[in-house]
Amino acid sequence: MDVFQAIQARREITKYKDDPISDDILSKVVDAGVFAPTGNNLPSKNLIVVKDRNTLDQLAETTPYMKWLMEAQAAIVVTGKPQVSKYWLQDASFACAYIWLEAVEVGLGSAFGAIYNAEDEEESVERENHARNLLGIPEECRVVAALGLGYPNETPKPKKHVPREEVVHYEAFKIY
Numbered sequence: 001m002d003v004f005q006a007i008q009a010r011r012e013i014t015k016y017k018d019d020p021i022s023d024d025i026l027s028k029v030v031d032a033g034v035f036a037p038t039g040n041n042l043p044s045k046n047l048i049v050v051k052d053r054n055t056l057d058q059l060a061e062t063t064p065y066m067k068w069l070m071e072a073q074a075a076i077v078v079t080g081k082p083q084v085s086k087y088w089l090q091d092a093s094f095a096c097a098y099i100w101l102e103a104v105e106v107g108l109g110s111a112f113g114a115i116y117n118a119e120d121e122e123e124s125v126e127r128e129n130h131a132r133n134l135l136g137i138p139e140e141c142r143v144v145a146a147l148g149l150g151y152p153n154e155t156p157k158p159k160k161h162v163p164r165e166e167v168v169h170y171e172a173f174k175i176y
């Protein structure tokens with residue numbers, strides 16, 4: 001599978017089989033996040049890999065929109081350090097995207113659970129603190145997202161993409 005095939009095949013998968021993920025496979029997916037680029041090459045991100053069933057079930061309570069973690073075989077929580085880089089959020093987001101694509105390559109399904117909320121600091125802190133307390137994440141780290149992982153137990157219907165011409169502009173932003 002080449003990169004573009006993985007990009008085309010990627011979907012959010014929220015239903016998983018009970019089959020465990022081997023450490024080799026999981027480690028490859030984690031490495032995709034490790035090798036993702038960062039602004040100014042600064043080390044702003046951390047990845048917390050969770051496999052423990054009880055911890056995954058509690059992590060599922062971080063927001064109302066990640067209940068699928070109760071079925072997932074593993075999660076990767078991605079954090080960023082604002083004191084290390086002004087690009088911490090982009091760095092963490094790149095890592096999430098790379099993780100998601102590598103999951104496709106190795107035959108896993110993945111779902112993305114947003115934790116950090118740029119518009120509501122109070123809500124964000126409350127959510128982040130749930131994951132922070134559960135996983136011992138230091139105060140200096142903002143908790144950006146949790147990715148769930150598992151072998152897919154669903155095949156989503158084909159996706160209807162926004163028409164290309166509504167997204168892509170050549171030479172200048174054209175409003176039709």
Ligand SMILES: Cc1cc2nc3c(=O)[nH]c(=O)nc-3n(C[C@H](O)[C@H](O)[C@H](O)COP(=O)(O)O)c2cc1C
Nearest residue numbers: 010011012013063065066111112113114115156159
């Ligand atoms: C920034 C961002 C935040 C998201 N937050 C959540 C979330 O909290 N819970 C969830 O189940 N899915 C979440 N998703 C997944 C999207 O809902 C999903 O990717 C989108 O509906 C498109 O479907 P697809 O991934 O199958 O193409 C998020 C995706 C992105 C990019």
